[in-house]
Amino acid sequence: MSTGQAAPKPVHQHMRRNPPIAGEAEAIQAAQGGDARAFETLYALHKRRVYSLCLRMLGNVAEAEDLTQEAFLQLYRKIATFRGDSAFSTWLHRLAVNVVLMHLRKKGLPQVSLEETLEPSQEDGPRKDIGARDLMLSGSIDRVTLERAVENLPPGYRLVFVLHDVEGYEHNEIADMLACSIGNSKSQLHKARMKLRDLLRTGERKEPAV
């Protein structure tokens, strides 16, 4: 059998964020058959997502470009194995995440600082300076500001924050990817958000010195 109604798939966060793209299915099929033009189309459709992911995880343009290249080369080699049982973009982004993590592991990685950042910096009591209303975020953080704050997160925090809050992965997926516990992933995420709040509030009070 060839077509038939596809059963409705569960709507994962990835899929909500990766709605089907016109012409993608045809391009995938053609690229699987070795059509170079079709592969270029897939690159054009997904380069931005893949590169943004790499850049946010790595915080470095040169590395992000290298790994974008590596991710698409792996895609080229593996595309024949894509079966269509997940969204193509979900599959590709997972591939890209793995490329980045592999690279970070070789470098000896924020994985290390994953542990390090877990150490409670003070006692884990409440922050004394969380308080007055004027310390609340104004609710008008623009994307550039948030982007810059994310760049300034310690690498271990940044990975979990980007994977969970930006990319929409679940904690069990992240734990799997980073080879850490789910509890670890959750606690890293919380600390990342707390740290971001700090960075954003500091940014609101004064322009960054750099």
Place this chain on the structure above:
Amino acid sequence: MTTTRSDRKTMTCAEFQDRLPELFESHADLSAEEHLKTCENCAALVRDLEYIAQQAKLLLPIHDPSPAVWDKIENAIQTEGSGQERAEANRPPVRA
């Protein structure tokens, strides 16, 4: 779940903030938390953290790789591709 009403009332900021990661993860309705009704500090904290998580979802793709990236990919593919063609050319022809 098992906390009683009076426990919640006497919960300190430290205790509340310790529970926060778990509260966020359970997608519980935080506005129902007694502590938030009486503590502006923690209420502000919760609003900020929710706001940050919300804004992060809007961060999606705004960066583009330089055109050089595709050039390199194309070169690498051509190299690999010609390798494959050579391999195929070397294969003995299939007889019908």
